[in-house]
Amino acid sequence: MMHIADDQDALLDYLYEEGDPSERLRIARHLQDCAACSVAVLELQSVRGMLADWTPPPVKLGFRIVQDAPWWKPAGRFPLWAQAAAAVFLFAAGMAVSQVDVRYGEGALTVRTRSAAEPLSSASMVPVTTRQDNIALAPETSSNPDFGALEQQLRNDLNGRSDADDILRRVRAMIDQSEAKQQRQLAMRLADVVRDFDTQRRADLMQVQQNFGQLEGQTGQELAHNRELFNYLVRTSGTK
Amino acid sequence: MTWTDEELVDRSKTGDKESFNQLVRRWERPIFALAYRTLGREEDTRDVTQETFLRAFRALPGFKGDAKFSSWLYRIALNLCRDWIRKERRTPVSQVPEGVELEQLVEQHGPKHDVATAEDLAERAELSRGVAKAMERLPAEQRTAILLKEYHGLTFQEIADMMNCPLSTAKTRVYQGLTLLRKHLAEQGQFEPPVGGGAGKRPSRES
Numbered sequence: 001m002m003h004i005a006d007d008q009d010a011l012l013d014y015l016y017e018e019g020d021p022s023e024r025l026r027i028a029r030h031l032q033d034c035a036a037c038s039v040a041v042l043e044l045q046s047v048r049g050m051l052a053d054w055t056p057p058p059v060k061l062g063f064r065i066v067q068d069a070p071w072w073k074p075a076g077r078f079p080l081w082a083q084a085a086a087a088v089f090l091f092a093a094g095m096a097v098s099q100v101d102v103r104y105g106e107g108a109l110t111v112r113t114r115s116a117a118e119p120l121s122s123a124s125m126v127p128v129t130t131r132q133d134n135i136a137l138a139p140e141t142s143s144n145p146d147f148g149a150l151e152q153q154l155r156n157d158l159n160g161r162s163d164a165d166d167i168l169r170r171v172r173a174m175i176d177q178s179e180a181k182q183q184r185q186l187a188m189r190l191a192d193v194v195r196d197f198d199t200q201r202r203a204d205l206m207q208v209q210q211n212f213g214q215l216e217g218q219t220g221q222e223l224a225h226n227r228e229l230f231n232y233l234v235r236t237s238g239t240k
Numbered sequence: 241m242t243w244t245d246e247e248l249v250d251r252s253k254t255g256d257k258e259s260f261n262q263l264v265r266r267w268e269r270p271i272f273a274l275a276y277r278t279l280g281r282e283e284d285t286r287d288v289t290q291e292t293f294l295r296a297f298r299a300l301p302g303f304k305g306d307a308k309f310s311s312w313l314y315r316i317a318l319n320l321c322r323d324w325i326r327k328e329r330r331t332p333v334s335q336v337p338e339g340v341e342l343e344q345l346v347e348q349h350g351p352k353h354d355v356a357t358a359e360d361l362a363e364r365a366e367l368s369r370g371v372a373k374a375m376e377r378l379p380a381e382q383r384t385a386i387l388l389k390e391y392h393g394l395t396f397q398e399i400a401d402m403m404n405c406p407l408s409t410a411k412t413r414v415y416q417g418l419t420l421l422r423k424h425l426a427e428q429g430q431f432e433p434p435v436g437g438g439a440g441k442r443p444s445r446e447s
Contacts, residue, residue: 008415009408018395046431047422051390053364054371056276056285061268063290065257065297 004030005040015044084215088208245309252300260300264293267310270392271317277375277387278321288324292317307401314392315402318384367430374424382417389414 004010004027013019014027031038153174243251243262251259271292276285295316296303303312375383384403388394394402400410425431 009411012396012411012415016389016396043422044418047418047425048390050367050371050425050431051386051421053368054277054375055368056273057282059272059282059286061272061286061289063264063268063293064261065264065293068255068257 003034003037003040005037011041011044015041015048084212246305249300249303249305249309252297260297263309267313268293270310271313273391274314274387275317275321277391278318278384279324280372280376284324284328288317288320291320295320308398310392311394311398311402314388314394318402322380370425370428370430374421374428374430377424378417378420382413382420385410385413386417386421 004014009019010023010027014024017024031041243259245263245266248259248263252263268289272285272289275288275292276282279285279288292313296313299316303309307315375386378386381403385399388399388402389396396410396414397407399414400407403410403413405413422431
């Protein structure tokens with residue numbers, strides 16, 4: 001048998017216990033009979049034994065990942081286009097629901113919401129004024145200056161005239177006049193509210209359109225990049 | 241329950257950070273040891289070890305399981321070590337463990353050294369320094385092959401795959417590395433030929 005010291009593969013397989021077991025057994029038998037090969041093996045085993053004394057420092061490590069990987073997305077997470085579509089849908093639904101119908105009548109301000117499917121469905125009612133028959137009972141508490149002026153005029157008229165029917169007629173006329181004035185003021189206020197709301201809605205719509213434009217731009221860039229990458233792969237695969 | 245590396249990798253790919261952290265706990269010491277024996281500086285080794293796991297975590301979707309997870313980690317760590325050496329334009333510094341007390345060495349080496357005397361410990365520390373110095377003098381490919389074989393138990397085929405070389409080349413690097421290491425240790429006066437003589441004397445054919 002040739003010396004295993006000259007057979008590098010066999011020597012390493014024997015040293016590290018790799019390769020064919022029957023071949024290692026054959027080498028072991030050879031080493032019993034060949035002093036030169038035994039020395040060669042012992043030398044390498046001695047070197048390996050010395051390597052065991054080289055140890056790293058005993059340090060405390062404890063590395064830990066604390067953030068999600070950038071590549072990871074939850075299974076239920078919607079893609080960007082779906083999120084954008086959902087946002088538009090919610091916005092549209094909100095607009096439909098928030099079509100507020102405000103009416104003034106019977107001494108109370110009535111606020112109704114009106115959806116596209118069911119107009120004038122009542123959402124909430126908020127009384128904001130007292131009824132007519134309370135006006136005379138609690139004039140002092142009224143904050144409306146018109147009622148104060150009306151009271152003063154009534155007192156003056158009652159002092160100077162005795163015809164009750166005439167007085168009553170004039171009182172009714174003045175009440176109607178005052179009520180009409182209040183309705184005009186409320187209508188103006190509501191018009192302001194509606195105008196402000198419409199302005200805000202237009203601004204929101206413009207913002208949404210701008211965001212969509214940005215999304216489309218990003219998607220276009222990604223498509224262009226992917227197209228370039230695909231073309232490059234086609235070119236490179238064609239050259240090999 | 242103890243999960244295999246493959247199972248933990250699969251779970252990590254679903255976003256389970258804790259599974260990946262189990263892999264970190266399992267492999268951080270071997271990776272640290274490999275990087276330390278390659279770079280020789282503890283602080284740099286810590287950075288490389290941390291970066292190894294960060295890169296592995298980021299690249300996990302690309303790990304198809306063709307090789308063992310540990311081999312994949314070793315490859316990342318070795319690449320980082322190589323880049324670090326190039327970037328820093330330094331030669332690796334092999335050191336005896338920094339700040340290691342002799343008593344700690346005894347604990348690491350287990351019961352067989354429990355009765356070691358102070359002289360034994362001092363001798364062992366000197367030997368460790370000598371081995372580190374001799375390893376430092378090896379060509380990088382031979383040093384890496386020996387590290388992977390001796391300290392991490394990779395097969396020759398795994399070393400060949402990791403170093404992108406034929407199987408025979410991997411074996412040659414280990415063999416030549418061990419032979420050169422014996423020569424360096426002998427030059428440093430730290431290698432005693434085995435009893436039976438003939439150290440360094442190559443047997444001739446048919447003798």
